[in-house]
Amino acid sequence: MITETVSAPSRPSAGVARRKHDDGSRPGGKRPGGNRLSREGGFASAFTVNALLVLGCAYMVLPVLWLFFAATKDTADLYGTPAYSLGRFAFVENIAAVIGQDGGIFFRWMGNSVLYAGFGAVLGGLVSVMAGYAFDKFQFRGKKAWFGFVLLGVLIPNTATVLPMYLLASVFGITNTVWAILIPVLCNPFGVYLARVYSSSYVPDETLEAARVDGAGPVRSFFSLGLPMMMPGFITIALFQFVGVWNNFMLPLVMLQDQQLLPVSVGISIWQGYSVPQPEFSPMVITASLLSVIPLLIAFIMLQRFWKSGLTAGSVK
Amino acid sequence: MKRRHLLLSAASLLTSAALLSGCGTGPATTPSAPSGEASGTITFWSSLAGMDKVAEKFNASQDKIKVKFETIPNGGNGGYAKLSTAITAGNGPDVSTIEYAQLPQFVSNGQVQPLDGFIDKANTVDKVSEQIRGLVQFDGKSHGLPYDAAPMVMWYRKDLLDKAGATVPKTWEEFEAAGKKLKAVSPKSYLASFYPNEPTLTAALSWQAGAKWFSTEGDSWKLGLRDEATRKVSAFWQRMIDNKIVKVEQAFSDEWSADLANGTLAGVLGANWSATGIQKRTEASGQKGKWIAAEAPNWGTPAGAFYGGSSFNVTKSSKNPTAAAKFIEFLATSPEAVAARGNTGSAYLAYPGLTKEAQKAFDAGYFGNDIYAVFDKAYATILPGWQWGPNWDVTNTALKDSFGALTTGGKIGDALDSSSDATLSGFKQNGLSVKE
């Protein structure tokens, strides 16, 4: 039927063709390949639509696929053999090199990433959810103004505050410590916004009212009723925060100098720097990239529905 | 209501803290008074190869001072930014490795301690040549012990020159002639490369021509990035690039490595330390014995310049400068340190007598002539009087950035112009008096 198989060597140029296609495209949709669609959706149109989808997905997937192949090569093969081939399967050697470098610092970096991202996800998530819940369920003076602050936080780009944070942190002497990362990652204004949306859709006011009638205090109600009911929302917020912190590059780059404290993204970029004068680092950079991406890929495939829910909740104003 | 109050008072508290603490350069660490006994644990950062072995040797040879070594990226990859940030934050190393071009900047920012009082001056600093001493002494004090003396040296593929019927150039005129001969027999080849990412080499070329990019007149600086000698150099190299005798490519890049390996490049403008890099990149393609070292071409009278070279220093972060100074003396003046480093390259060292030791450790059999004899000759002709300014990074970055346009129509002269402007405003922004 419709071919969905991706024949590797010709795809890259097809990917280029698609990119050229997109240059200067106007929002509003382009003709998906000249065709006259009949009401029944003839073979031609179905083929075109799906072919284009396949092309688009090929563009998305092939670079990641390249990573898999490249990680199996050593320095000579990297520059010598064609990209989507296996060369002299040096995968194990590469992994050994990555693990062994600098006494296993790669694992330290992964551990740091998990620590920073996990801390931000769980604790930061809780902080955001509590605030969002309060904005949804409680009445108080100036609620609109306070929420305005939250929105302001959403609108100011992350990186604009990194250097100011560094400058302030150096006054207190906490640069190059874990706190330089752990404190900022707790701050997630977008999470507060999302939490408010989730709170209103997942936690009915009547349930809380009933609990109050039964004598439960607001904190009790939150932890025993509100939060459990919002759990899917909490997981989504935590997931987004986890990924956001894991991906954060500028903050750890600026705050941390001690190699032992770096998250994996910054660590790999340092190896990339070494690979310019010492090309032996290139296979390690590639293999380390692959190893650091795999956990995220797995998590993301398993937790798809939370991603989707978060994205859509965020766009429903 | 209460919270708003809290936020406002927190903000004003922080503001006053900021004003009181000055400009937030971190809690200042005052160096401890020199103690009689040099002992303790000190940290040592370097990007030079083999330093881990030197630290091990030092630790093994005595038990009062323990050195903890950490490798850091080299300058081009953020090594100096990392060092400077760490020192400012108060957790820098005791001993650092800083190249001569960057040293004045670190001194000017108060990040390196003067060594007088901690070192045996007569037996260390005073023994190196005056030119080199000038590179580490500021304000009348020594701020580092010089390690290498890196004369600019030219490397050629002798076989390719022979094939083209060219002799090893002694002057830049002969260099141009040799380049034309080379193009005649193999149009795709180049006699050398111009590196957009190595402004220090452009500085060395200007130095060799008699330029003085930075000089002092009393209490004021004088800039010379647009002086006659520099203009002569820039015009020459622009002509070389335009006539395709010289290729614009980044030093140490994959492109450069590939060009060396496949014989597109017949020459490398570098220094004594270029030997290992050339060997690593060309031995797999059977070029053993084909590369020779030669004195860099000159403008009529033999003249040379330094291209690179590092010093060892005690940073402001050090709480144990006595022990740090002892280690630096070992690093920079003892033959055991050189021997311990092993075969990491063709080092040419500042302290008298050490170069012989370095020569022993290095296997120069790959090359077609006696490269150390060439280094000696190059070293003997270094033009005196060159100084580095107190903010080389501004010039370095500006040059690197403008050289980035060389492959798409930019010109060296324009790059020097805009960098001179950037350097001038950098000086003024720091409140220094400067003229051109």
Added chain:
Amino acid sequence: MARKTSTMSGTGGRTAALFLFPFFAVFAVAMIAPVVYSLVLSFYAQQKSGLGFGGAKTSFVGLENYVQVFQSETFTGGLGRLALYCLIYIPCMVGGAVVFALLLDATVARARKLFQLLVFLPHAVPGVIAALIWAYLYTPGVSPLVQALQSGGIQLNFLDAHLVLPSIVNIAVWEWTGYNVIILFTALQAVPREILEAARVDGAGEIRAALSIKFPLILPALSVIILFTVIGTLQLFTEPSIISKATASVTSTWVPNLWAYDAAFNRHNLNQAAAASIIIALLAAGLSLAVTRFSSRMNKA
């Protein structure tokens, strides 16, 4: 004190304070305080004297740092470059996302779930890794792309001064299109099927339906996407950082964030870096407000 009579006790100001305190405390420390401190820093400068080897004095200089930042050709050049970046990036990425979402939504599309998963895949790759992968994919000698083009006779250097900007745009397009496809596709799926049926009965082809019915209905989602994309563009730092190690065409001050980083860590001018950060933050806030106002006006139309 116009307190609404709350039907529930324990839902008023004091309890709210309890729940809101952790967030706003962190917010104050991580966002407000740094910005205030930077603002203060930006009004001072370090002045050296003589040859510069003595100490430096801190003095109040008013708006001098801001003047210097705006006078810096590299900073204003970086801003211009960001504008150019947006001009290329937003149509490409948004256009691509819209087309892809419409294609997914087409009745004849198959394997929707698989396509959704695949198109979203790049988003699971951290920005640093994405930039690294593409840096290799742009390097001659390693890249299958360059090889394929060369065999077709086209010599393209994706990393030279002319192409490096579109090349970096491409990385961002690769990273973000899928993300926005999912948003738009979900919005599209929410379009009531009856309307589409009615249009089909009236004889509208698939494309007509897409253009005149689906597209207007997803405009709200689209405006949110554009808003966040614009904000995101001002954040540009990671990709140029990584690519700058592979080519001389990306200078150390290529975008404003890099300029501020260079000022702080290479030139040790923390005051100027603070001024630059404030300028970037103000620009971001201003731009966001402008985009929000523009899109709400468009939505009302």
